[in-house]
Amino acid sequence: MSDILIEDLKKALEQERAARIAAEEKLNKYIENSEGRVNDLTELNKSLQEDLTQKESEFRGIFENLNDAYVLIDLKGNVLKMNDVATVMFEHDYTKSPLNLMKLVHPNDHKYTIEAFKNLLKEGFYTKYRSRIITKNNNAKLLEVNCSLIKDKDGQIIGAQGIARDVTEEVSLQRLLKEQKHQLDIILDNSPIGIVLSEGADDNFIFANKSLTNMLGYTFEEMKTLKVSQLTHPDDRLRSKTLRDKLEKGEIKRFSIEKRYIKKNGDILWAKTIVNSVDNSDKKVKFRVATVEDITENKLAQQRLLEIENRLTSLIANLDSAVILEDESREVVISNKKFCEIFSLTGFPEELKGKFYPEIVDNTKAIFEKPEYYINRINKLIKDKKMVLGDELRLVDGRILERDYIPISKDKEYKGHLWTYRDVTLSRNYRKSLETHKKRYSNIIANLKLGLVELDNENRILSANKSFMKMTGFEEDEILTQDIRELFTKDMIKNLIQQRSVSRKEGRTGSYEFKFINKINQEKVLLVSAAPNFNISGEIIGSIGIILDITHIKKLESQKEELLKQLEQRNIELEEYAHVVSHDLKSPLRSISALTSWLKEDYGRFLGNGGIQNVDMIQEVVEKMERLINDILNYSSINNDESTYEDVNTFKIVNDISKLIYVPKHIEIKISEKLPIVRANKVRIQQLFQNLMSNAVNYIDKEKGLISIDVKEKKKSYIFSVQDNGIGIKKEYYSKIFEVFQSLGNHKKSTGIGLSIVKKIVDVYNGKIWLESQEGVGTTFFIQLNK
Amino acid sequence: MQKKLTILLIEDDQIEVMKFNRILSKINSQHKIIEANNGEEALKILSDKDNLPNLILLDLNMPKINGIEFLKILKNDSVLKYLPTVILTTSTNQKDMLECYKIGIAGYMVKPLKYEDYQNKLIKVLSYWSANELITV
Numbered sequence: 001m002s003d004i005l006i007e008d009l010k011k012a013l014e015q016e017r018a019a020r021i022a023a024e025e026k027l028n029k030y031i032e033n034s035e036g037r038v039n040d041l042t043e044l045n046k047s048l049q050e051d052l053t054q055k056e057s058e059f060r061g062i063f064e065n066l067n068d069a070y071v072l073i074d075l076k077g078n079v080l081k082m083n084d085v086a087t088v089m090f091e092h093d094y095t096k097s098p099l100n101l102m103k104l105v106h107p108n109d110h111k112y113t114i115e116a117f118k119n120l121l122k123e124g125f126y127t128k129y130r131s132r133i134i135t136k137n138n139n140a141k142l143l144e145v146n147c148s149l150i151k152d153k154d155g156q157i158i159g160a161q162g163i164a165r166d167v168t169e170e171v172s173l174q175r176l177l178k179e180q181k182h183q184l185d186i187i188l189d190n191s192p193i194g195i196v197l198s199e200g201a202d203d204n205f206i207f208a209n210k211s212l213t214n215m216l217g218y219t220f221e222e223m224k225t226l227k228v229s230q231l232t233h234p235d236d237r238l239r240s241k242t243l244r245d246k247l248e249k250g251e252i253k254r255f256s257i258e259k260r261y262i263k264k265n266g267d268i269l270w271a272k273t274i275v276n277s278v279d280n281s282d283k284k285v286k287f288r289v290a291t292v293e294d295i296t297e298n299k300l301a302q303q304r305l306l307e308i309e310n311r312l313t314s315l316i317a318n319l320d321s322a323v324i325l326e327d328e329s330r331e332v333v334i335s336n337k338k339f340c341e342i343f344s345l346t347g348f349p350e351e352l353k354g355k356f357y358p359e360i361v362d363n364t365k366a367i368f369e370k371p372e373y374y375i376n377r378i379n380k381l382i383k384d385k386k387m388v389l390g391d392e393l394r395l396v397d398g399r400i401l402e403r404d405y406i407p408i409s410k411d412k413e414y415k416g417h418l419w420t421y422r423d424v425t426l427s428r429n430y431r432k433s434l435e436t437h438k439k440r441y442s443n444i445i446a447n448l449k450l451g452l453v454e455l456d457n458e459n460r461i462l463s464a465n466k467s468f469m470k471m472t473g474f475e476e477d478e479i480l481t482q483d484i485r486e487l488f489t490k491d492m493i494k495n496l497i498q499q500r501s502v503s504r505k506e507g508r509t510g511s512y513e514f515k516f517i518n519k520i521n522q523e524k525v526l527l528v529s530a531a532p533n534f535n536i537s538g539e540i541i542g543s544i545g546i547i548l549d550i551t552h553i554k555k556l557e558s559q560k561e562e563l564l565k566q567l568e569q570r571n572i573e574l575e576e577y578a579h580v581v582s583h584d585l586k587s588p589l590r591s592i593s594a595l596t597s598w599l600k601e602d603y604g605r606f607l608g609n610g611g612i613q614n615v616d617m618i619q620e621v622v623e624k625m626e627r628l629i630n631d632i633l634n635y636s637s638i639n640n641d642e643s644t645y646e647d648v649n650t651f652k653i654v655n656d657i658s659k660l661i662y663v664p665k666h667i668e669i670k671i672s673e674k675l676p677i678v679r680a681n682k683v684r685i686q687q688l689f690q691n692l693m694s695n696a697v698n699y700i701d702k703e704k705g706l707i708s709i710d711v712k713e714k715k716k717s718y719i720f721s722v723q724d725n726g727i728g729i730k731k732e733y734y735s736k737i738f739e740v741f742q743s744l745g746n747h748k749k750s751t752g753i754g755l756s757i758v759k760k761i762v763d764v765y766n767g768k769i770w771l772e773s774q775e776g777v778g779t780t781f782f783i784q785l786n787k
Numbered sequence: 788m789q790k791k792l793t794i795l796l797i798e799d800d801q802i803e804v805m806k807f808n809r810i811l812s813k814i815n816s817q818h819k820i821i822e823a824n825n826g827e828e829a830l831k832i833l834s835d836k837d838n839l840p841n842l843i844l845l846d847l848n849m850p851k852i853n854g855i856e857f858l859k860i861l862k863n864d865s866v867l868k869y870l871p872t873v874i875l876t877t878s879t880n881q882k883d884m885l886e887c888y889k890i891g892i893a894g895y896m897v898k899p900l901k902y903e904d905y906q907n908k909l910i911k912v913l914s915y916w917s918a919n920e921l922i923t924v
Contacts, residue, residue: 579880583848586877590900591802597902598809619901626900630879 006184009177016170023068024146027163031148069164072150075121077102080159089143089166091135106132106140120160124149130167142168194271194292203227215271215294217264233260233268247277247288258295270299317349322421326357328414342401342421343367369394381405385414392424399425451526451547454533459484462542471526471549473519513550525554575637582633589622589629596622624751631753634687635740638757640764644681650689650720651675653682654709657690663697667705675711676718678785680765688761689722691754692781696724699779717767720783728775738769758783790917793819795840797829797857798875799849803898807844810906816913826852830860833867840870841921842893847876847883855886862891869922873912 069086073079079094079101092099105113109131120126125148132142147162188195194212198205208220216223216231223231232240236259243255254276261269271292278287313334316323322339326332335349343364345352352360361378365371374393381388391403406418445452451468453461461479469476472487479487511529518524527548535541600607600615607615651673658669678685689709696707702725712719729737738759740752758781762769765785773779798804804822811818821840823829826849833839843861847854854874862868871893876883879897887895896912899905 575882579878579883580848583877586900587800587803587848590877590898590905591800593900594802594806594902594905623900 006177006180009173009180013170013173013177016173019067020165023165024163027068027070027146069166070161071101071164072159072161073101074159075157076100086164089141089164090133091137091139101133104133104135106134108132120147120149121157129162140168141166142171192294194294196290196292198288198290199286203229212292215263215269215292216261222264231261233262236260244275247275250277253277258299261292268296269294270296320422322419324352324357324419325408325416326419327416330357330416331355332357332360333416339421342423367395367397369396382417385417393421399423400428449549451545451549453484453545453547454542455484455545456542457540461487467549468547471518471524471547473522523551524549525551571639578633578636582629585629586626589626593619593622628751628753631751631757635753635757635760638684638760638764641681645679646682647677648680648682648685649675649677650685650711653686654689654693657686657693661690661694661697664705666703667697667700667707669693670706670708672708672710674713675709675720676713678718678787680785684761684764688758688783691758692722692783695754696722696726696779699726700724701727714784717784717786720785721780722783723778723780725778728777729771729773729779730775731773734771734773790921791817791819792842792913792917792921793821793838793840794913795821795823795829795832795843796875797823797826797843797849797854798846799824800846803846806902806905807909810909811913813906814910818913818917825849826854826857826860829857833861833870836866839867839923842916843870843872844875845872847874847878847887855883855890858887858890858892871916871921873916 067085069089070081070083071079071086071090072081077100079099082090082094082099087093090099090101090104102113113129113131116126116129116131125146127146129145129147130142131145132140134140143164144167145162145164147160149157150159150161152158188209189211191209191211194215195207195209196205196212197207203226205220205224208223213220213223218226228244229237229241236257240257240259243252243257246252247255254274256272256274258270258272261271263269272295273290273292275288275290278289316334317336319336319338322342323334323336324332324339325334332352332355335352337349339345339352340347340349343360344367345360345364361375365374368374377391385407387407388405391405393401393403395401400423402422402424404418404420406420408415408417446465448465448467451465451471453464453468456462460481460483462481464476464479472479474487511527513525513527516524516526527550528545529548530543530545532540533542533544596615596618600612604612651671654671654675658671663669693707693709697705700707706723706725708721708723710721710723712721737755740756759769762783762785767786768784769781771779771781796804796807798807808820811820821832823832829843830852845854845857849857852860854876858872860867861870861872868891872891873894873896874887874892875896875898877898878884884895894912896908899908
């Protein structure tokens with residue numbers, strides 16, 4: 001609106017101005033002419049007097065035909081002459097009544113007018129005198145007057161002539177224009193949109209409004225030193241440049257671009273810029289007007305929206321449910337990977353977009369157990385357009401799907417629908433197998449040999465199995481919901497159960513046994529283990545008791561205890577007996593020994609050599625008999641009495657033995673210093689090594705005998721070895737030698753019990769004994785004793 | 788200087804008594820030997836408080852009152868408990884040995900089988916006790 005108005009005003013003003021200039025030119029021409037003529041007249045004086053009237057009439061004709069008002073006045077301001085235009089302007093016909101122009105002058109302009117007049121008198125002319133007049137009809141007018149003095153032929157000033165123009169309208173137009181410009185400035189400066197005007201092809205800014213300078217942070221002066229490309233974000237420069245080039249070449253008249261500017265502080269300003277080229281009159285691009293709108297906020301919001309969209313898209317894409325969204329014309333809008341997976345579709349979910357969904361349904365129906373039902377159901381759902389959740393669908397391959405149908409509407413207008421499919425095969429099967437398991441376990445529980453009873457927090461029986469009934473002698477309906485404490489009549493039992501219940505509430509388990517006479521008067525010994533029973537949220541809801549009938553076991557246990565006691569007693573008696581027997585057996589031997597030595601001593605000379613030899617043989621046999629008795633006694637008294645255990649230094653013991661037993665000079669005994677300290681009965685360890693070492697000594701047949709005693713340490717045991725270079729043992733005797741009274745050699749000291757004692761000691765310590773031997777080379781015995 | 792001791796030998800086996808006496812006579816011992824065939828007899832002898840022996844040699848395996856029972860009676864007697872008692876036995880039973888030391892003995896001699904060994908051992912025991920300072924109760 002304002003554009004047009006300004007344009008109109010401008011045009012009017014220009015026309016006015018052109019007309020005025022034309023008139024003034026005309027007038028000046030005439031003034032010049034007329035002055036010349038007057039001067040001529042003056043010079044020609046009288047001779048040309050008659051021509052004057054003619055000239056005057058000519059002159060009159062001229063000014064009467066002037067477009068502007070022409071007035072001739074005397075020096076007092078009285079109008080001598082005026083043309084028709086002036087008559088109209090002053091609204092006064094001077095031919096009818098005299099007119100003094102001074103009287104028309106606006107009072108406020110009086111002083112100025114007088115000054116102007118003085119100036120006129122002084123200079124001879126006065127241009128662009130402007131003054132307001134008030135006409136007879138009270139119309140105020142603004143006049144612009146160009147005037148000059150008129151002199152007579154003697155050079156006396158006789159008046160003044162002037163051309164006046166009514167500029168009232170022009171001035172008001174000018175004022176209006178000014179006002180309009182001011183308004184325009186206000187609009188421009190307060191516009192939220194940045195406006196910039198540049199001239200010529202390049203970045204010659206000639207105007208920028210406040211919004212723009214505010215946006216960019218530069219002052220207009222600073223802006224003038226910059227180029228558009230400098231203000232543009234590097235990434236957007238090419239795009240911007242291309243469009244500006246097109247504009248410059250005239251290929252386009254305007255363009256619009258969303259681009260980033262770099263502010264003075266370095267921030268980025270997203271803006272929508274519209275550039276218009278403004279043609280000047282000769283059609284060359286001369287001006288560019290650009291509007292710049294700050295869309296940073298929009299851009300950020302847009303980016304956020306994009307992010308949210310991306311997130312949603314990836315969410316759908318990676319959802320564990322198959323998703324397919326149809327629009328109202330049943331075309332696929334969105335789908336996901338899981339959908340392709342479940343329906344065994346090759347290709348990407350994106351490829352489904354835009355496809356006609358019923359076609360997909362028809363192509364995939366074969367995977368369902370009832371394809372027709374599947375299709376009919378879909379059609380019905382779409383017809384009803386009501387949300388249906390959890391439809392169960394069975395697939396040919398055994399899978400089970402759960403389907404949701406969700407119609408979508410916007411502003412109450414149907415926009416399509418969303419299908420989601422979930423593969424619930426696993427959880428269904430899980431539930432199924434859970435049930436089978438439950439059934440199986442309840443069968444097991446019912447038929448269990450263990451009594452099982454479930455109590456609530458008030459000790460009331462919730463359930464009990466068959467074995468429980470059998471043990472207690474109750475019938476099931478007698479005890480259900482009964483307080484278990486009231487079912488057991490004996491005080492002791494009652495107390496026991498109560499006492500345990502307290503600790504059960506604290507979440508502890510416990511087991512205890514008690515004697516109990518049941519309903520059908522059987523005495524039972526029961527082992528009860530009770531544990532608190534928790535619900536899913538971990539609260540104690542009662543307890544579970546497991547009851548084992550240990551009557552029989554208890555009976556056996558007490559029998560066993562009785563037997564052990566008896567056995568112990570027998571053992572003691574037996575040992576006593578062994579000692580008594582050995583004493584009683586040894587006494588006659590002792591007597592024989594004494595008597596034979598007296599025989600030899602007292603009657604030796606009568607017996608002769610043969611007799612003495614026989615007496616010596618009796619002595620030897622007696623000695624052997626005594627050793628036998630001692631060995632048997634030893635063998636029978638080996639037992640595992642842990643109270644006699646001590647730390648036994650085997651190195652020391654073996655060393656002592658090597659000094660104690662008789663070792664012929666040709667036999668060397670090597671004892672490893674590694675022999676350890678073991679926890680055992682010292683006498684037994686001594687017996688063990690002494691027997692092995694004596695054996696080794698006895699059976700060495702070599703000129704140089706060697707016996708070595710060594711040990712190897714294992715993680716949990718020691719393996720001792722006693723090696724000799726004796727006669728060796730045949731393989732078939734390897735196990736026989738450990739039996740009682742089995743002696744291989746004919747050694748005179750051998751009783752056949754030594755290795756039996758060794759074996760028994762090793763057995764008592766849960767060890768092992770074995771041997772390696774080569775006939776004629778030697779034998780090694782290995783003894784493994786646990787640490 | 789060898790002291791003359793009065794020794795009470797409590798032994799039920801006659802051959803053992805013979806062995807003992809033979810060894811003593813062989814070494815020309817001046818010790819006075821009182822013989823008792825069992826615990827009962829020994830207690831009777833010991834009831835004569837004016838003629839108490841200096842040393843008791845006691846066999847463990849005896850009928851009626853056995854050696855350990857006899858020892859207990861002895862050690863429970865306010866006077867007799869001071870009599871040094873040496874066990875002379877064939878028993879190497881650890882239990883017996885422990886019991887004897889517990890009740891209170893002055894020695895425990897195991898009689899070797901061979902007569903010569905026995906003789907050597909016995910001579911040593913007797914010479915030890917004849918060198919010992921003794922009290923009269």
